[in-house]
Amino acid sequence: MGEGDDDKDNGPKKVIHVDETLAFRDDVENRPEETTMEEYENIPVDEFGAALLRGLGWSEGEGIGRNRKNAP
Numbered sequence: 001m002g003e004g005d006d007d008k009d010n011g012p013k014k015v016i017h018v019d020e021t022l023a024f025r026d027d028v029e030n031r032p033e034e035t036t037m038e039e040y041e042n043i044p045v046d047e048f049g050a051a052l053l054r055g056l057g058w059s060e061g062e063g064i065g066r067n068r069k070n071a072p
Contacts, residue, residue: 063069
């Protein structure tokens, strides 16, 4: 170990073995139902951009970009 390393050897490490086939089957069984075309058609496209920005932490009236100047 190099200087400044806080890790100390505390004995053997635990190793977890995962059966990838079982993990895959569990993942597939627990997925949500597929979205239908009707559900896609019901999403208002004009609100998509604002929803995306809100998901990234933006708020109405707040500027975007490096300077984040608020709208007048």
